[in-house]
Amino acid sequence: MTLKLPFLALTLCLLCASGLTLRAQAPANDEAAIRAVLAAQTAAWNQADIPAFMQSYENSPETTFIGAAVRKGYGPILERYKNSYSTAEQMGVLTFNELEVRLLPGSCGAVEFAVVTGKFHLERTAKGEAKKDDGIFSLVWRKGPQGWKILLDHTS
Numbered sequence: 001m002t003l004k005l006p007f008l009a010l011t012l013c014l015l016c017a018s019g020l021t022l023r024a025q026a027p028a029n030d031e032a033a034i035r036a037v038l039a040a041q042t043a044a045w046n047q048a049d050i051p052a053f054m055q056s057y058e059n060s061p062e063t064t065f066i067g068a069a070v071r072k073g074y075g076p077i078l079e080r081y082k083n084s085y086s087t088a089e090q091m092g093v094l095t096f097n098e099l100e101v102r103l104l105p106g107s108c109g110a111v112e113f114a115v116v117t118g119k120f121h122l123e124r125t126a127k128g129e130a131k132k133d134d135g136i137f138s139l140v141w142r143k144g145p146q147g148w149k150i151l152l153d154h155t156s
Contacts, residue, residue, distance in 0.1 A: 050078070057077060092124020137153065140152040
């Protein structure tokens, strides 16, 4: 019995250590994947395609958007975007800059979450309900079966 516990601990350590060599390459891949989702999100916005823009968000009742108010749930966030940006002129052209991606390791060093901060700019001719053309944001992302998805969006 006394040999089983040290053997189990050693086995777990070796499994984590072997996974770390594979995961040493993962951070660059994870950051690139998040940046690719942001690029797709920007492209969808600039094509006035809010449903495609929302594909970067986790389709969950727990997904949260914090702006002038707090909205919980994929559906309410989607409706907020549709109501605030009802025309292509109101949506304008979106750009992100000063993006910083911070990967957060979980168990055994695996990257499970990320925080992305940055600035946004909207070049547009009409404003609608959304009156801000520039601002900052922080996003909490989770890596899941469908890839990287936004869990929490705090935009001001």
